[in-house]
Structure formats: C-alpha cells, structure tokens
Amino acid sequence: xxxxxxxxxxxSTNKVEVDPATGILKRNSAEAxxxxxxxxxxxxxxxxxxxxxxxxxxxxxxxxxxxxxxxEAFAMGAxxxxxxxxxxxxxxxxxxxxxxxxxxxxxxxxxxxxxxGLQTTDGDTxxxxxxxxxxxxxxxxxxxxxxxxxxxxxxxxxxxMSEDIEKLKVPFPCLITVQKDIYEPRLPSYKKQKATANxxxxxxxxxxxxxxxxxxxxxxxxxxxxxxxFPPSSDKVQEKWTGSGEDxxxxxxxxxxxxxxxx
Amino acid sequence: MGKxxxxxxxxxxxxxxxxxxxxxxxxNKNGRIEINAACRLCxxxxxxxxxxxxxxxxxxxxxxxxxxxxxxxVYVDHVNGKIHPVTYELIGKARELAAKINQPVYAVFLGENxxxxxxxxxxxxxxxxxxxxxxxxRAFNIENYxxxxxxxxxxxxxxxxxxxxxxxxxxLAPRVAAHFHTGLTADCTILDIHENTDLVQIRPxxxxxxxAEILTPNHRPQMATVRYKIMDAPKRSEEIFGSIEQLxxxxxxxxxxxxxxxxIKKPREIGIENADILVxxxxxxxxxxxxxxxxxxxxxxxxxxxxxxxxVECGWLEPKRQIGxxxxxxxxxxxxxxxxxxxxxxxxxxEHSEQIFAINxxxxxxxxxxxxxxxxxxxxxxxxxLIEKIKRGRGIA
Numbered sequence: 145x146x147x148x149x150x151x152x153x154x155x156s157t158n159k160v161e162v163d164p165a166t167g168i169l170k171r172n173s174a175e176a177x178x179x180x181x182x183x184x185x186x187x188x189x190x191x192x193x194x195x196x197x198x199x200x201x202x203x204x205x206x207x208x209x210x211x212x213x214x215x216e217a218f219a220m221g222a223x224x225x226x227x228x229x230x231x232x233x234x235x236x237x238x239x240x241x242x243x244x245x246x247x248x249x250x251x252x253x254x255x256x257x258x259x260x261g262l263q264t265t266d267g268d269t270x271x272x273x274x275x276x277x278x279x280x281x282x283x284x285x286x287x288x289x290x291x292x293x294x295x296x297x298x299x300x301x302x303x304x305m306s307e308d309i310e311k312l313k314v315p316f317p318c319l320i321t322v323q324k325d326i327y328e329p330r331l332p333s334y335k336k337q338k339a340t341a342n343x344x345x346x347x348x349x350x351x352x353x354x355x356x357x358x359x360x361x362x363x364x365x366x367x368x369x370x371x372x373x374f375p376p377s378s379d380k381v382q383e384k385w386t387g388s389g390e391d392x393x394x395x396x397x398x399x400x401x402x403x404x405x406x407x
Numbered sequence: 408m409g410k411x412x413x414x415x416x417x418x419x420x421x422x423x424x425x426x427x428x429x430x431x432x433x434x435n436k437n438g439r440i441e442i443n444a445a446c447r448l449c450x451x452x453x454x455x456x457x458x459x460x461x462x463x464x465x466x467x468x469x470x471x472x473x474x475x476x477x478x479x480x481v482y483v484d485h486v487n488g489k490i491h492p493v494t495y496e497l498i499g500k501a502r503e504l505a506a507k508i509n510q511p512v513y514a515v516f517l518g519e520n521x522x523x524x525x526x527x528x529x530x531x532x533x534x535x536x537x538x539x540x541x542x543x544x545r546a547f548n549i550e551n552y553x554x555x556x557x558x559x560x561x562x563x564x565x566x567x568x569x570x571x572x573x574x575x576x577x578x579l580a581p582r583v584a585a586h587f588h589t590g591l592t593a594d595c596t597i598l599d600i601h602e603n604t605d606l607v608q609i610r611p612x613x614x615x616x617x618x619a620e621i622l623t624p625n626h627r628p629q630m631a632t633v634r635y636k637i638m639d640a641p642k643r644s645e646e647i648f649g650s651i652e653q654l655x656x657x658x659x660x661x662x663x664x665x666x667x668x669x670x671i672k673k674p675r676e677i678g679i680e681n682a683d684i685l686v687x688x689x690x691x692x693x694x695x696x697x698x699x700x701x702x703x704x705x706x707x708x709x710x711x712x713x714x715x716x717x718x719v720e721c722g723w724l725e726p727k728r729q730i731g732x733x734x735x736x737x738x739x740x741x742x743x744x745x746x747x748x749x750x751x752x753x754x755x756x757x758e759h760s761e762q763i764f765a766i767n768x769x770x771x772x773x774x775x776x777x778x779x780x781x782x783x784x785x786x787x788x789x790x791x792x793l794i795e796k797i798k799r800g801r802g803i804a
C-alpha cells in the first residue's frame with residue numbers, strides 16, 4: 145500500500161499579539177514544531193504500513209526550514225519526504241494551499257491513501273484535507289476515529305459525527321483526516337534519526353508543478369483577502385474586583401446568590 | 408492581490424530590516440534581502456521598512472458579475488432529518504444580512520424523506536427551502552452530498568453560503584468551495600455584509616490573539632462556516648412563511664463508490680456544551696491533584712467542569728472537556744474560570760456565556776477583557792473559601 149501523510153510546521157507558541165496603536169503584528173518566538181495533530185496522522189500511516197506493508201511518504205509545504213519536520217517524520221519511521229517551497233506560494237489561503245498541495249502530490253507520486261491531521265494549531269480551519277481531495281477527485285472522510293480494516297482495494301473506517309458514528313467502506317485512492325487520539329503517537333527513535341539524517345528529500349517549486357501559472361498560487365490564487373487585523377475587543381459591562389481571598393470569595397458568593405445560582 | 412518588491416538599493420541596515428518580519432521570512436543572501444516561502448504577505452515590512460519594501464497590486468481581476476449572485480443560503484445540517492440547532496442560528500444571521508442588502512434567505516436541505524421536515528424551517532422566516540430528496544442521500548457521504556449541494560449553487564446562484572461548523576459541515580463546505588474555486592472562511596465569529604454583497608468575515612487568525620477581517624471580493628459564492636452557539640437563533644413563529652421547492656437531480660449523477668455500512672448512535676455523553684454552569688481550570692492550576700478544587704466548586708453549584716487546551720495536552724483531562732476553537736464551544740448561563748489566561752482560541756469558545764467570572768492573579772490577564780467580573784486574586788485562596796460559603800448557604804456543611 146502506498147501511503148502519503150501531509151504534515152505542516154507550525155509556530156511553537158501561540159503568543160502573537162497586535163499592537164493596538166499601530167495594528168502591527170508582534171510575534172515573540174520564531175520557534176517551530178510539527179503540528180501536533182499531524183503526529184496522529186503519521187502514527188496512523190505507520191500502523192497501516194506495519195500491518196499491510198507498503199511504504200510511507202510525507203509531504204509538507206512551507207519555508208525551507210520546514211524540511212526539519214520531514215526529518216522528524218523519518219525518525220518516526222517515514223520512508224521518503226518532499227518539501228514544497230517557493231516564495232511564490234506565500235500568502236496562500238485555504239484554496240491556494242490546497243491547490244499547491246494537490247499539484248505537489250501529483251508530482252510526488254501516486255498513492256492509495258492520503259492521511260491528514262484533523263486540523264492545524266495555527267490555522268485551525270480543518271479545511272485543507274477535504275479541499276485537496278476535491279482537487280484530486282478522490283473520496284474523502286474526515287474525523288476518522290478508528291480504522292477497522294484494509295481489504296484489497298478499500299479501507300473501512302469509523303467517522304465521528306455530532307451524535308453518531310458512521311462506518312464507511314471507501315475505495316482507494318482516498319483521503320482521510322484522523323482525530324486526535326486515534327492512536328498514541330510513537331516517539332522519534334534516536335537510531336532512525338541517525339540513520340536518516342542525510343536522507344535526500346525532494347524539493348518542488350512552482351517550476352516543478354504541472355500547472356505553472358503563477359496566478360493560481362499564493363496571494364493571486366487566494367479568493368479570500370485579509371482586509372485588516374486587529375486585537376479582539378469587548379463591549380461587556382465589567383467590574384474589576386481586588387482584595388483579600390476572603391473578601392473576593394464573599395463578593396463572588398453574594399453575586400452568585402443574587403443571580404440565583406446558589407442559595 | 409499582488410506581490411512584494413524589495414528595493415535593494417535603499418536597504419542600509421539589513422539586519423534591522425530582517426527583524427521586522429514576525430514570520431522570519433527574510434534572509435540576508437550576500438548582502439541582498441531575499442524573501443522566502445515563510446512570507447504571509449502581511450505587509451508589515453511595507454509599513455515599517457522605510458521604503459525598502461513595496462507592495463505592487465496586480466491589475467484588477469476581471470471578477471465575477473456580482474449582480475448574478477443573489478441571496479443568502481443556509482445549509483440545513485441534519486442527521487436522518489433531525490435538524491441541528493446551528494441551522495436556526497445561521498438562519499437568524501442570514502436574515503439580518505439579507506435585510507441589509509434586500510435579498511432573500513434560502514435554506515438548502517439535502518437528504519432522504521426530508522420534504523416533510525422542511526416544513527419546520529418555514530417557522531423561522533426563510534423565503535424558500537430548496538430540498539433534494541433522494542435515496543442516495545440517506546446517510547452522509549461527502550461525494551453525493553457535495554454533488555447535490557453543487558446542483559443547488561449552480562441553479563440558484565446565492566451570493567453567500569453559510570454552513571454550520573459541525574463534523575458534517577466542516578468537511579462538506581470545503582469540498583464544495585474547492586469545486587467552485589471560491590473562498591471559504593472557517594469558524595467566523597462575526598459576519599456582516601457590504602452593500603455590494605461582499606461578506607465581511609471575522610475570525611481569530613494566526614493562531615494567536617488577533618482577529619482578522621476577511622473578504623472574498625472577486626469570487627462567488629462566498630462561503631463561511633460558523634460554530635454552534637455563536638449566533639442567535641430567531642424565535643420560532645407560529646405562522647409559517649415562504650415555500651418549499653424540490654430541486655431536480657438525476658440519480659445517475661450520484662457516482663460515489665463510497666458505501667455507508669452502518670450509522671450507530673454514539674454513547675450518550677453529557678457534554679460540557681449542555682451544561683448551564685461551568686467551572687473551568689486553566690494553567691493557573693498548578694498540579695493535577697488541584698483539579699479537585701475546580702471539580703468540587705462545579706459540584707456544589709450543580710454544574711460541570713472544563714479546561715483549557717494546555718491541560719488536555721499534558722493529559723490532565725480528556726479532550727471532550729476542552730473549551731476553545733480546537734475544543735468545544737460553550738454558552739452556559741454561568742462560567743467561572745480559575746487561572747485561565749484567556750487566549751483568543753479559548754475566548755472564542757466561551758465568550759457568549761451569560762455571566763463570566765474570571766479568577767486570575769495577573770491583573771493584565773486577557774480573560775479579563777471578556778469577563779463580567781474580573782476577580783484579581785489567587786484561586787487557591789478564593790476557591791476553597793467560596794466552596795465553603797456555598798456549602799454553608801445550602802446547609803450541606
């Protein structure tokens with residue numbers, strides 16, 4: 145079975161603020177890590193490979209330093225990796241990102257199953273997986289909470305819904321996004337890390353894509369435009385209380401009593 | 408739309424210029440500034456780079472004929488005809504937006520044997536419910552549902568499509584948006600509309616304490632998802648308005664090879680979404696054992712307890728107790744946060760609570776911006792005393 149896992153590098157912290165006076169972004173840390181949700185996708189891919197054979201590829205898109213997470217995936221057991229990187233992809237929204245990924249996947253190979261994490265911790269949209277599936281013209285199942293089994297040319301999975309669980313039989317090729325906690329992700333192995341430290345990865349830029357039209361990528365290929373960014377505001381009626389623990393607990397208690405939350 | 412140009416000849420202090428970028432997207436390559444793929448085109452460098460960086464707009468897109476796309480459509484989220492309440496909340500918002508531009512509100516209802524159930528939606532003030540009642544739509548299958556949804560959009564051409572950010576909506580909406588090569592903004596917390604029918608979509612962005620205002624100016628339909636309990640549902644009226652129209656679609660169009668083998672009910676869980684009173688633990692809770700303070704306060708108030716993302720990540724509590732954009736959205740009558748700093752992600756999941764008490768020892772904690780009662784103090788001093796007082800008041804101590 146040919147398995148592809150799509151992963152993303154995200155900022156380590158969420159400490160980004162806007163200066164209210166200038167409207168300017170302040171980012172305190174440049175540190176980055178693999179999107180935590182992708183660890184579950186990677187683990188799912190590794191288990192499928194271990195049980196049913198085949199090979200596991202990882203793909204990411206981002207700045208050159210995003211290659212670091214491909215090596216992290218190698219240390220967990222991935223076989224080969226590719227990085228999609230080009231300044232022309234900067235400013236991509238969900239659609240342009242999905243399009244770039246689908247083009248990169250076309251370049252990277254043919255896969256039976258593509259596995260994505262549920263969402264990222266920086267974008268939090270959970271939309272790229274299903275958009276990629278549409279662009280590749282393959283079926284997609286999101287929120288997969290368990291994999292039942294793989295048979296000759298299909299996979300049987302449990303999809304979580306609001307109140308129900310749907311069991312689906314999905315033919316290959318297909319794309320799934322997996323929930324957190326589907327499996328416990330393994331730790332990277334030091335031995336594998338040493339063995340794969342110099343492994344070659346593929347790098348794709350706009351010139352490697354099937355569609356080389358610049359207008360379909362980056363900001364130009366993004367239907368959504370960020371008009372402005374601003375700090376969140378609040379127009380609530382507010383009171384600020386300070387004092388000793390005794391005073392404050394008494395005030396909260398009196399307020400709760402008045403609002404009839406307690407006797 | 409456009410691109411960034413670096414005027415190398417104007418660049419003097421390259422190290423200082425590189426530092427402007429919060430995303431680390433600039434590099435010094437042999438005395439030339441190069442912009443790499445980390446660039447998000449936030450244009451911060453244009454503002455602060457003293458003329459070294461210039462943003463050049465590309466010539467205008469031919470664009471779409473906006474007058475050809477009319478009305479605000481709401482996707483009816485349901486399982487077996489049981490309508491998810493987020494649908495009514497979106498209808499409420501759609502009516503508000505539609506009134507501003509004087510256009511109709513549509514609901515689109517896809518499924519099997521749903522024509523009768525569509526009647527219920529007419530109590531909420533939509534102009535038309537479009538149904539597609541087919542056996543191929545019995546259970547949710549993303550390919551078949553997308554085909555039926557696309558059929559609606561092609562025929563009716565709504566300017567705006569709103570979808571609830573439920574497990575179904577969050578996969579169906581992107582599939583359909585990709586089909587039309589149009590924009591989709593996830594988890595909007597505020598929606599408004601311009602006279603030219605451009606939808607103003609506001610959501611937390613960059614994974615931090617920032618809100619972004621997003622437009623889809625050159626594409627139609629404009630699509631957005633909104634989480635449950637963010638907007639207000641209109642009151643159900645006794646009379647009905649509007650009408651129901653069946654959309655024709657040839658069964659041969661449903662080509663999906665995916666088979667739904669079974670649909671079973673999840674074991675019933677009393678989730679934090681349904682609690683009227685919630686007590687929330689944040690990182691101010693120092694040890695796992697100390698969670699008992701939060702649990703006990705919840706218990707004496709006959710409420711439930713929840714937590715922030717870091718507590719789930721370190722394994723103290725289960726993900727289903729997490730509030731926030733990557734957890735659950737809650738709207739209780741009373742919420743008491745204990746040692747919660749209040750990231751945008753968290754606040755987006757609870758800011759519509761009716762009464763918010765926030766206990767935090769940091770007077771500058773951002774949770775205080777949304778709190779009705781900002782209690783500046785140590786939770787370890789306040790909470791045990793509060794529990795005592797409530798117990799005494801109830802006569803259980």
